[in-house]
Amino acid sequence: MAQITVTVNGTTEHHDVEPRTLLVHFLRERLSLTGTHVGCDTSQCGACTVLLDGASVKSCTVLAVQADGASITTIEGIAKDGQYHPLQTAFWEQHGLQCGFCTPGMIMSSIDLLRRNPSPSEAEIRAGLEGNICRCTGYHNIVNAVAAAAEQMRAAATPAHVN
Amino acid sequence: MTAPTTPAPSLFGASIKRREDPRFITGKGRFTDDVVMPGMTHAAFVRSPHAFAIIRSIDTSRASALPGVRAVFTGEQLAAAGVNGLPAGWLLPDIKVPYRPVLSVGHARHVGEAVAVVIADSAAVARDAAELVDVDYEPLVAVADTATALSHPTQIHDIAPDNRCFHWSIGDAAPVDAAFASAPHVVRQRFVNNRLAAMAMEPRASLASYDVAGDELTLYVTSQNPHVHRLIMGAFVLGLAEHRFRVIAPDVGGGFGSKIFIYPEEVVVAWAAKKIGRPVKWTATRSESFLTDAQGRDHVSEAEMALSNDGKVLALRVKTIANVGSGLSLFAPAVPTYLYATLLSGAYAIPAIHCEVDAVFTNTTPVDAYRGAGRPEACYLIERMMDLSAKHLGMSPVDIRRLNFIPAHAFPYQTPVALCYDSGNYEPALDMALTKADYASLLQRQAEGRANGRYIGIGFSTYIEACSIAPSQVVGALGSQAGLYESAHVRVHPTGSVTVYTGSHSHGQGHETTFAQIVADQLGIPMDAVDIVHGDTGKVQFGMGTYGSRSGALGGTSIYMSLQKIKDKAKKIAAHLLEAAEADIEFEGGKFYVRGAPDRAKQFADVTLAAYLGHNLPSGLEPGLEATSFFDPSNFTFPFGTHIAVVEIERSTGHVTLLNYIAVDDVGNVINPMIVDGMVHGGIAQGVAQALWESVHFAPDGQPLNASLMEYAVPRADQLIKYNTGRTVTPSPVNPLGVKGAGETGTIASTPAIANAVMDALSPFGVSHIDMPLTPSKLWTAMNGSTGGL
Numbered sequence: 038m039a040q041i042t043v044t045v046n047g048t049t050e051h052h053d054v055e056p057r058t059l060l061v062h063f064l065r066e067r068l069s070l071t072g073t074h075v076g077c078d079t080s081q082c083g084a085c086t087v088l089l090d091g092a093s094v095k096s097c098t099v100l101a102v103q104a105d106g107a108s109i110t111t112i113e114g115i116a117k118d119g120q121y122h123p124l125q126t127a128f129w130e131q132h133g134l135q136c137g138f139c140t141p142g143m144i145m146s147s148i149d150l151l152r153r154n155p156s157p158s159e160a161e162i163r164a165g166l167e168g169n170i171c172r173c174t175g176y177h178n179i180v181n182a183v184a185a186a187a188e189q190m191r192a193a194a195t196p197a198h199v200n
Numbered sequence: 201m202t203a204p205t206t207p208a209p210s211l212f213g214a215s216i217k218r219r220e221d222p223r224f225i226t227g228k229g230r231f232t233d234d235v236v237m238p239g240m241t242h243a244a245f246v247r248s249p250h251a252f253a254i255i256r257s258i259d260t261s262r263a264s265a266l267p268g269v270r271a272v273f274t275g276e277q278l279a280a281a282g283v284n285g286l287p288a289g290w291l292l293p294d295i296k297v298p299y300r301p302v303l304s305v306g307h308a309r310h311v312g313e314a315v316a317v318v319i320a321d322s323a324a325v326a327r328d329a330a331e332l333v334d335v336d337y338e339p340l341v342a343v344a345d346t347a348t349a350l351s352h353p354t355q356i357h358d359i360a361p362d363n364r365c366f367h368w369s370i371g372d373a374a375p376v377d378a379a380f381a382s383a384p385h386v387v388r389q390r391f392v393n394n395r396l397a398a399m400a401m402e403p404r405a406s407l408a409s410y411d412v413a414g415d416e417l418t419l420y421v422t423s424q425n426p427h428v429h430r431l432i433m434g435a436f437v438l439g440l441a442e443h444r445f446r447v448i449a450p451d452v453g454g455g456f457g458s459k460i461f462i463y464p465e466e467v468v469v470a471w472a473a474k475k476i477g478r479p480v481k482w483t484a485t486r487s488e489s490f491l492t493d494a495q496g497r498d499h500v501s502e503a504e505m506a507l508s509n510d511g512k513v514l515a516l517r518v519k520t521i522a523n524v525g526s527g528l529s530l531f532a533p534a535v536p537t538y539l540y541a542t543l544l545s546g547a548y549a550i551p552a553i554h555c556e557v558d559a560v561f562t563n564t565t566p567v568d569a570y571r572g573a574g575r576p577e578a579c580y581l582i583e584r585m586m587d588l589s590a591k592h593l594g595m596s597p598v599d600i601r602r603l604n605f606i607p608a609h610a611f612p613y614q615t616p617v618a619l620c621y622d623s624g625n626y627e628p629a630l631d632m633a634l635t636k637a638d639y640a641s642l643l644q645r646q647a648e649g650r651a652n653g654r655y656i657g658i659g660f661s662t663y664i665e666a667c668s669i670a671p672s673q674v675v676g677a678l679g680s681q682a683g684l685y686e687s688a689h690v691r692v693h694p695t696g697s698v699t700v701y702t703g704s705h706s707h708g709q710g711h712e713t714t715f716a717q718i719v720a721d722q723l724g725i726p727m728d729a730v731d732i733v734h735g736d737t738g739k740v741q742f743g744m745g746t747y748g749s750r751s752g753a754l755g756g757t758s759i760y761m762s763l764q765k766i767k768d769k770a771k772k773i774a775a776h777l778l779e780a781a782e783a784d785i786e787f788e789g790g791k792f793y794v795r796g797a798p799d800r801a802k803q804f805a806d807v808t809l810a811a812y813l814g815h816n817l818p819s820g821l822e823p824g825l826e827a828t829s830f831f832d833p834s835n836f837t838f839p840f841g842t843h844i845a846v847v848e849i850e851r852s853t854g855h856v857t858l859l860n861y862i863a864v865d866d867v868g869n870v871i872n873p874m875i876v877d878g879m880v881h882g883g884i885a886q887g888v889a890q891a892l893w894e895s896v897h898f899a900p901d902g903q904p905l906n907a908s909l910m911e912y913a914v915p916r917a918d919q920l921i922k923y924n925t926g927r928t929v930t931p932s933p934v935n936p937l938g939v940k941g942a943g944e945t946g947t948i949a950s951t952p953a954i955a956n957a958v959m960d961a962l963s964p965f966g967v968s969h970i971d972m973p974l975t976p977s978k979l980w981t982a983m984n985g986s987t988g989g990l
Contacts, residue, residue, distance in 0.1 A: 057324070071234035072227015076401045077486035081909035082400060096690065112227035116922075125225040129217060132878050136708030137224030138401040138453025163918040170909070172401050172454050173708050174886030175946075176917040178878060 041105040046114025054101045061085040063101035072112040072141045083169030086142035093149035112141035124186040133182035135173035212721040215874035218713045229451045232405040232420045237479040244317040244326035246333045250307030251342035259334040266327035274316045274935040275303035290534040291679045296360040300527040302464035309526035312491025314464045342902035344564035346523040347500045349560035356561045363561045370541045371554035374906035379515035383506035389587045392971040393577045394895040395498035402453025403484035406466040408473035423449040424459045425745020452707035457569035458493045461530040490907035496570020498523040503598035505585045515552040525566035532568045539574030545615035546582035547664045548604040553616045555950040563902040572947045575665045583661045583952035600734045601662045608862020616877040621838045631930045633842035655849040657961025661953035664840040667749035667941025670833045685832035686754035689761035692825040694812035696805030697729040703743015704755030714871045722763040724790025749941030757935040758831040770807045776818040837932040837940035841865035845957040854980030864926040868940035876942045883946020889915045891954035895973045
């Protein structure tokens with residue numbers, strides 16, 4: 038067992054974990070943050086995407102022990118004061134989800150995408166989400182949602198970065 | 201509680217934002233793997249590494265000895281405990297149905313077949329222990345190839361000589377033969393319809409617990425049809441009575457057909473939970489999904505089309521070999537027969553059609569319904585044949601389609617392959633698509649491009665499809681072991697809010713929104729006053745679930761029927777309260793009033809309260825206000841439309857770029873256009889993917905070659921484009937909502953549109969057909985093969 042201290046969605050957590058525990062399993066099983074999903078076993082699908090010190094990572098490819106000392110944001114932590122993050126709102130308004138399974142990872146990746154590039158073109162959005170698979174939407178409305186959120190965030194001068 | 205009395209505007213046909221989304225965008229969805237129970241254990245399966253092998257022995261001693269392991273079970277132990285095999289849910293004459301145990305007994309017949317199960321205190325220990333189960337296999341020569349399975353020396357099942365599961369035919373051969381004998385033109389082509397993985401984003405999962413005190417087993421499972429799971433697992437496999445077996449399909453992360461079927465793992469989990477007295481959970485890894493989720497398509501067909509000099513189709517003859525995999529998945533027999541060959545008339549008036557199908561066993565993952573299920577295979581074949589015929593005759597692909605369309609005045613239209621199309625008007629959809637594509641300009645652009653070494657292709661698909669397979673009496677006569685109706689219970693509460701219990705199941709379709717739109721629209725109450733309950737056999741009366749684009753036409757209509765019963769009874773109460781004749785009562789905008797005297801009125805909530813108070817009801821009328829309906833329609837519904845794909849092939853690499861995609865669909869009346877567009881988008885992506893990228897490959901020895909997301913080419917955002925959608929509306933006459941079904945049109949229509957576009961782009965190279973997926977290497981080879989290199 039290894040002891041780790043992480044800050045998850047603003048709350049500090051101390052836990053003993055098996056060294057082989059993946060960050061995604063730590064989040065889901067120890068912290069009951071089941072919004073972060075597991076869709077594959079080869080780090081391809083992106084359903085497990087979270088922010089690690091502000092940058093998107095696939096939490097199936099990070100050991101919990103590697104996150105020791107880090108700050109982690111999951112889908113459960115991006116709404117503030119009862120207000121959805123602009124990407125949450127945009128995914129809802131633009132019908133950017135159907136079954137909802139890829140959605141948390143898609144939104145977390147999009148947060149990092151807009152942090153790095155607040156005014157992405159359609160091609161840049163598509164390239165930026167290349168690591169997240171959706172099987173329902175054909176990506177059409179996901180691309181629209183990210184573009185709409187980018188516009189809204191620029192207009193509101195909301196920092197894209199969440200921590 | 202506030203009585204919902206504010207009248208709502210017409211909600212049927214409005215793009216209402218989805219009510220299910222807040223939980224998904226906040227990470228509060230509740231999928232099967234999210235459910236945790238006290239004392240929960242975890243299952244891991246030992247799987248065959250061989251495509252075909254005799255199982256000589258299984259030694260579980262090392263696995264059992266690992267700390268944390270609670271039990272290890274083999275197929276023989278399950279059989280001894282009375283667990284039956286998985287049944288086939290659709291039977292055909294002379295079909296061979298091999299016994300399909302949930303864990304292998306004697307032989308393993310595909311890579312990934314579950315041979316044994318380990319149950320342990322953690323998922324990690326269960327997997328560690330599964331590695332310690334020592335299985336002594338004697339590998340046998342396997343059969344993997346569809347086209348040669350019938351002549352392969354290996355026989356996979358004792359009961360199935362030549363590996364033939366069934367031989368089946370439809371249509372009258374004599375007029376077909378006569379037409380071919382005298383036809384001035386015959387066009388022939390062999391088609392391979394590539395095998396696909398459904399690849400729902402949520403892997404299959406199950407969690408069972410047994411309550412000793414109540415003698416009730418509860419199973420959470422990734423199912424599109426929890427009552428079907430309960431019926432088949434309870435009655436046929438485990439011997440459990442339905443009132444003591446509850447199946448819950450909570451949020452389900454996509455299905456596309458693959459979560460219709462009963463799989464070994466959920467049976468084992470349910471049985472083991474009772475056996476060991478602890479909850480048992482299993483969640484598939486993606487690798488397990490690729491090995492064990494039922495796959496789709498996998499046909500090899502020889503098609504021949506007889507034509508007149510002016511391009512009229514005179515007859516169609518098709519011989520298909522359909523690969524069903526190692527054993528029969530639940531609805532496998534229906535897919536390459538009644539869901540495929542019956543659609544071979546397409547959108548065209550073809551006087552004579554005959555189709556023969558041989559279904560074959562192979563040592564591969566079982567094949568069953570995947571989005572479209574038979575209809576994409578039919579649509580691909582007929583739409584490719586229309587293009588090949590046009591090319592043969594020197595006609596435009598538009599003209600040959602228009603010439604052969606079933607005319608608008610001919611509906612209902614009886615085809616030579618059993619189906620009677622409910623309604624249709626094909627030319628307006630084609631015209632709208634041509635306008636959207638700006639076809640004349642496109643042709644000019646194509647010609648200019650070719651002159652400059654740019655290879656642009658324009659592909660058409662003027663498809664039809666069939667939704668909500670019915671009626672039950674007919675499908676029963678054709679071999680279905682289930683009825684295919686749908687049910688709804690509508691419960692109006694005393695203060696006028698409503699709970700609907702639907703037998704449909706939503707795994708992305710948005711029923712919590714669209715069904716609430718129907719209710720709010722019919723009762724004139726706000727959507728907030730309506731809850732839609734689905735996916736729990738402990739709450740919902742019964743249901744056949746969601747697949748085959750059936751939920752609007754069947755689930756929606758059964759709700760509508762219950763609402764009429766509710767309104768009829770409420771009208772009686774309103775008339776009584778208003779001291780008027782029932783015939784004089786109008787119901788509009790949530791208000792009952794006396795015709796001609798709108799001030800003499802009762803709000804819906806006043807009437808519902810009266811129904812439950814029971815103080816002042818018409819003589820003989822029971823208190824309460826709820827109604828149950830089962831809707832079994834008179835026919836399928838037949839959506840149609842025109843899709844146009846525009847692609848460019850890069851000459852130096854064979855890479856295909858999508859330039860434009862136009863989809864004009866007619867799905868009858870539309871409840872929520874935003875949701876229909878979304879389903880069309882996703883369907884197009886899956887159909888495009890079959891044409892260009894996706895294909896499940898097995899080596900000749902049955903080893904899967906691309907069973908992970910590292911190798912299987914599910915499309916990413918950067919491979920696709922925005923889709924240009926439009927609609928015509930031809931209501932269906934077979935249900936009162938006039939809806940047809942929109943879940944599969946995109947998948948069915950888009951594959952041939954893309955293939956036709958690629959072949960059109962390749963026409964300067966003298967290439968007329970390449971089998972899917974149309975990968976750069978195939979296209980590069982084709983372009984260079986016929987020109988002698990760059």
